[in-house]
Amino acid sequence: MDKLGLRLRRPTGSAGGAGDLAAPLPALGPLRADAAxxxxxxxxxxxxxxxKEAFGELFNMHWPRVHRASYLIIRDSAAAEDIAQEAFMAALRHLDRFDARRPLGPWLHRIVVNRSIDWTRTSRIRSEVHADSWREETGVPGPESAAPAVSGELMSALGRLPVERRAVVVMRFLLDYTPSEIAAALELPTGTVNSRLRRALDQLGSDYEEAADA
Amino acid sequence: MPDLRSELERIRVPEAEESERQARLLIEAAFDERSAGAGDRRRRPGRIVAAMLSLIGASVIALTPAGAEVREWIKDTVTDVGEPNAKPALTRLPAPGSLLVSAGRGAWTVSGGGARDRLGTFDDVGWSPHGLYVATAEGRSLSARTAAGETRWEIEADAAVTDPVWSPNEGYRVAYRSGDELRVVWGDGVNDRAIGAAVAVAPAWKPRAGKRNVLAYADPTGHVRIVDADTGELLGAARSPAAPVDLDWTRDGSQLLVLLRDSIRVLDPEGDEIRRAKLSRSREAVGGAFLPGRDTIVLLLRSERSGARTSVVFVNHVGDELSKRTIFTGSGRLTGLAVAPNGRRMLVGWPRADQWLFIPTKRTNRIEAVGNIRRQFGTGENEPFPRVEGWCCQAR
Known part of the structure; x- marks a missing residue:
């Protein structure tokens, strides 16, 4: 636990082990539940x-998380909207060939995360409005908000991570995938995913400590 | 105790609800198109597509083959693009005052009751501060006319005249550009004099400047200059890395907006920078102005990523905080931003939809749209879309 009371679920045991990174999170998202x-x-x-109503229901089930995942990775709300829309349009395009026995979420998430990484890479270092203290009115809550500043600091800390680490953090902790599932989605060795997760959590932890000390 | 997962869930995604609404409309329209393609190829009138386009435009659609199919369909129903429930004709203005409109090569006035009067054929026009006169530019000629079209005076410049701007301080001066030179003439047509070299952006008179006539303009050396137009005294200057898109003073004359394509700068009357904010690289400012007061700037931001669309965005800058709120996004371009004298509405043109949008500046009101704008001003498809040059004078 860091000084701000944020539980980061760091890996336990030896430095090289996957620790609890490989374990399923206790609070599984509803999309992964059998009934869902x-x-x-x-x-x-x-x-x-x-x-159309059924597809609308699918949209309702998946849009918020898909959009959020993209936003957390690329930190540009307009681009995140475009990328999430692309994913749903692709789903619609491939609907006839989609195996209904398989869940739709992972398919959407894989598209969105990969495209978000690509978008960020091609955009290089972006002079985002965030850098100029330009806060989206509906975005990260300000100090006057009922929500504490932890989320704002987290957003800033995420922004300091390389996009590849940001993506695995989002897949692990927002989308609830195991490292092996992340590895499959991103076409990476599982060890690389674990390594990125560990480094990301270490960096986030130290950022928080610096923020708390400041 | 919060953990990382719950914190990631708590971060608020900007404009999430609006994004979801727009995306849903897009997906529904694409689903309809898919169904039509799989079935009897029925082509229902594009009500959903029209609603979708009014919000997100065809730009997003261009991203995918499914979107491309929808886009092809949209080509057939392009007249449906626009705000739903648009009025078919301009019968009244939703805020007091009168409009000055450039349409094709014609200039028109529009009264509060919606009556349109054609002034004549001009290249550029501008209201006098009380709406009693119109400064008109045609070729190398600058003239002042009554709102009824009667010429009061006329002068001839050495080069083509553009951007006539009447001083708000009782109308004692008119600034204009002639070729690459900024000039000022008195309100009765005498004492025409050069101020200096200027780039192609309309100069901005400082309101409430007392007995002085203070003008801000952008020069070709990369500076915004604030000068006393009568004495030539330089009152302030600031570096401008590029030619501004717009210059605009607050109504109390305490702040000057220097809008660049990629950033906002706010200066004080001495040219010292009060605020600077960079826009996202994916967006380009194409117009902007202060709303009444000093806290809110309205911007037209154009995005070419995944197609062309333009957003109306409010930027609030209070203290150290900057925040923004997207009010409207339309496909293609939005043009001709004009703020009502009472500040409660602003008007932008939406050429692709052939509509004018009267956008409220408060959340409590709805956008009012008026269609068939080209037809009402006798403007052909190949001519520039009717553009509001000014919204003048509550008392007029």
């Missing part, structure tokens, strides 16, 4: 049969 999966399968089948 069954419901999703029905919706996918209905959408394939032409039910």
């Amino acid at each position: 999966h069954r419901s999703e399968r029905k919706l996918v089948r209905a959408a394939k049969r032409g039910s």
Whole structure:
């Protein structure tokens, strides 16, 4: 636990071990629950049969997390919107060939995370409004907000991570994937994913400590 | 105790609800198109597509083959693009005052009741401070006319005249550009004199300058200069790394907006920088102005990424904080930003939708749209879209 009371779920045991990074998180997202999966399968089948309402339900189920994941990785709300839209348009395009027995979420997440990484790489160092203390009105809560400043500091700390580490943090802690699942999605060795996670958490932890000391 | 996962969930995504709404409309329209393609190829009138385009534009659609299909469909229903429930004709202005409009090569006035009067054929026009006169530029000629079209005076410049701007201080001066030179003439057409070399952006008179006539303009050496137009005294200057898109004073004359394509700068009357903010690289400022007061700047931000669209964005700058709020996004360009004299509405043109949008400056009101703008001002498809040059004078 860091000085601000943020639990980072650092790896335990030896420095080289995966520790709890490989373990499933205790609070699994509803999309990964069996009931939700069954419901999703029905919706996918209905959408394939032409039910716009079913596809709308799928959109409702997945949009918030897909959009958030992209935003956390690239930190540009307009671009995140575009990338998330692309993912859903791709899902719609491939709907007829989609295997309804498989969950839709991972498929969307893989597209969004990879495209978010690509977008950030091609944009190089962006002179974002954040750098000029330009806070989105509906974005990170300001000090006057009921929400504490931890989220704002976290957003800043995430921004200091290389995009590759940011992406694995988002996949692990927002989207609830195990390192091996992340490795498959990003086409990386599992060891690389674990390494990136460890380095990311170390960096986030030290950033928080500096923020707390400041 | 919060953990990383819950903190990631708590970070608020800017404009998340609006993004979701726009995305849903896009996806629904694409789903309809997919269904139409798989079935009997029925082509329902593009109500959903129209609603979608009014919010997000065809730009996003260009990203994917499915989107490309929708885009092709949209080409057939392009007249549906725009704000839904737009009024078919301009029958009244939703805020007091009168408009001065450039349409094709014609200039028009529009009264509060919606009556349109054609002034004549001009290259550029500008209201006098009380809306009693119009400064008109045509070729190398600058003239002052009554709102009824009667010429009061006329002078001839050495080069083409553009950007006539009447001083707000009782109308004693008119600034204009002639070729690459900034000049000022008195309000009765005498004492025409050069101020200096200037780049192609309209100069801005400082309101409430007392007995002085203070003018801000951008020179070709990369500076914004603030000068006394009568004495030539330099009152302030600031570096400007590029030619500004717009210059605009607050109504109390205490701050000057220098809008560049990639950033905002706010200066005090001495040219000292009060504020600087850089825009996202994916967006380019194409217009901007202060709303009444000193805290809010309205910007037109154009994005070419994944297609062209333009957003109306409010930027609040209070103390050390800057925040922004996107009010509207339309496909293609938005043009001709004009703020109502009472500050409660602003008007932008949306050429692709053939609409004018009267956008509220407070959250409590809705956008009012008026369609068929080209037809109402006799403007052809190949001519520039009717552009509001000024919204003048509550009392007029």
